[in-house]
Amino acid sequence: MGAPKINQNHPFMNREVIINLSNEMSNVLKMMAELEADFQKPFVSLDWRSPKEISVLLSLDTPNYKGTVCFHFDKKVAQKIIENMTGSAVDENSPDILDGVGEVSNMFYGAAKTKLNDIGFDLKISMPKPLWTKDLPEVIESHISMVVPLQIDGKDCFVEIIVF
Amino acid sequence: MFSPNTKFLVVDDFATMRKIVKKVLDELGYKNVVEAVDGKNALDLMNEHHSKNEPIQFVISDWNMPNMLGIDLLKNCRADDKFKTIPFMLVTAESEQTQIIDAAKAGVSEYVIKPFNAATLKTKIERVYQKVSAAAPTAKAG
Numbered sequence: 375m376g377a378p379k380i381n382q383n384h385p386f387m388n389r390e391v392i393i394n395l396s397n398e399m400s401n402v403l404k405m406m407a408e409l410e411a412d413f414q415k416p417f418v419s420l421d422w423r424s425p426k427e428i429s430v431l432l433s434l435d436t437p438n439y440k441g442t443v444c445f446h447f448d449k450k451v452a453q454k455i456i457e458n459m460t461g462s463a464v465d466e467n468s469p470d471i472l473d474g475v476g477e478v479s480n481m482f483y484g485a486a487k488t489k490l491n492d493i494g495f496d497l498k499i500s501m502p503k504p505l506w507t508k509d510l511p512e513v514i515e516s517h518i519s520m521v522v523p524l525q526i527d528g529k530d531c532f533v534e535i536i537v538f
Numbered sequence: 539m540f541s542p543n544t545k546f547l548v549v550d551d552f553a554t555m556r557k558i559v560k561k562v563l564d565e566l567g568y569k570n571v572v573e574a575v576d577g578k579n580a581l582d583l584m585n586e587h588h589s590k591n592e593p594i595q596f597v598i599s600d601w602n603m604p605n606m607l608g609i610d611l612l613k614n615c616r617a618d619d620k621f622k623t624i625p626f627m628l629v630t631a632e633s634e635q636t637q638i639i640d641a642a643k644a645g646v647s648e649y650v651i652k653p654f655n656a657a658t659l660k661t662k663i664e665r666v667y668q669k670v671s672a673a674a675p676t677a678k679a680g
Contacts, residue, residue, distance in 0.1 A: 405653040406558075460557045470553065477552035480602065481652045484631020491634055499602055499632065 386434055386441045386537050390493060391486075392416060392522055395443065395533055398485035402478060403526065407458035411531075414523040422521055424532055428452050428471065429507045430479035432500040434535065444519075445479045446507065446532040454527050476504035540596065540667055545570045545587070549580040549599035549611065550629075559598055559629065562656045566663070577606025581614055588620050596666070601630035601637070609637075609644055616645040623673075625666045629654070 385391075396413045403409045424446035434441035447455075453466045456474035464470045480502045487497045522533040546568055550556045556573050563571055572587070572594065574580035584594050597615070601608040608628050615621040625647045630637075633651040641649055647669060648662040 402653045405655060456554060460554060461561055462557070473552050474554040477550075477554045480552070481631045484602070484652065485633070487631075488633045501602065501604065 384537050385436065385439055385495065386535050387520060391490065391495075391535065392520070392533075394486040394489045395482065395535075396522065396524075398489065399445075399482045399524075399533070402481045402485060403455070406478065406481065407455045409455065409458065409526055412525045414525070416520050416522040418518065418520050420518050422519055422534070424507050424510075424534070426531060427507055428475055429505055429510055430475055431503040431505070431510075432479065432483045433498070435498045435500070436496045440538045442536040442538075443483065444510075444532075444534040444536060445475070445482060446534060447475050448526075448529040448531055451526045451529050451531055472504040472506070476502040479504070539664060540568075542567045543570055544568060544595045545572065545592070546596045546598060547572045547574060547580060547583060547594040549574045549577065549597065549603070549608065551576055551600065551603040555600065555629075559659070562659045565656055566660055576603045577608060577611035577614070579605075580611055581606070584615075584621060593620075594624065596625045596627075596663075598627045598629055601628055601632050601641075609641060612641070612644045612646055625670055627662060627666065 400411045403411050426446040427449040428447040430445045432443050434443045449466050449471070452471050452475045453464060455478055456464050456471060459474065459478070464474070483500060483502070491497055517536050517538060519534045519536040524531050524533065546563055548556050548559045548571055560571050572583060574583050577599070580597070580599065587594050599608040599611055608630065612626050612628065615624055615626060626645070627648045627650060628641050628646050629650040629652060631652045638649055647666045650659060650662050
């Protein structure tokens with residue numbers, strides 16, 4: 375069986391979506407946490423599962439299309455982001471980790487959404503849902519997705535765009 | 539600038555962002571900070587503090603929150619004689635023109651787009667102070 379087929383005309387598979395998400399992630403991480411993000415080549419997958427401990431889901435909805443963007447964080451990276459943002463120590467297993475990555479993902483999405491809506495997307499407002507990756511709903515893990523690997527502070531993280 | 543005793547209300551459903559805004563306010567010399575987790579909680583706290591004659595004097599609110607959005611909190615404040623002139627700043631990741639216009643129409647004092655740094659927040663607070671001073675030169679907050 376070859377690589378899963380994806381509708382190349384699907385608006386969420388547009389390179390602008392990936393470019394804007396990547397750019398805004400870089401900007402937010404730099405300004406709020408003084409961290410650099412190094413993006414790698416995206417790939418398409420069916421049934422891909424994040425190997426990282428923490429995930430944040432945001433709906434990616436327009437009037438005609440539905441999807442989800444999922445930010446997957448290494449636990450140590452999440453800890454570093456939050457400690458740099460707040461200036462205080464946080465335990466890597468604390469619920470504060472989920473709260474912090476939820477907020478930072480909200481910034482990634484909000485900034486990218488503004489840019490994408492400026493070029494004709496009609497993305498709606500979305501509430502971030504941070505959770506431990508082991509608690510991800512099954513429906514998220516059984517759809518075709520585009521996965522963008524990146525490194526933050528030398529550790530792997532992922533952006534996943536899931537289309538329904 | 540506003541008096542160091544000015545009582546701020548920081549409204550955000552994410553504790554991390556409340557902590558960040560509080561840290562910046564602390565760096566600017568403002569130690570009197572109350573926190574709320576959403577718009578509804580904020581309104582309850584504002585009424586509670588008002589009834590104790592220790593009113594909230596400046597609101598810094600997120601836009602995107604469950605239960606009551608920041609924009610709806612702002613509209614509620616502007617519709618209430620007790621809070622209709624309170625300085626109100628929206629801090630949000632949403633920077634689309636239509637939303638900024640909605641916020642301006644609803645009577646927002648300033649609008650801060652995330653991500654932001656301490657210097658940005660300081661500048662915005664100074665601008666609110668200038669507006670408050672211009673509107674009521676003899677009645678300064680704090």
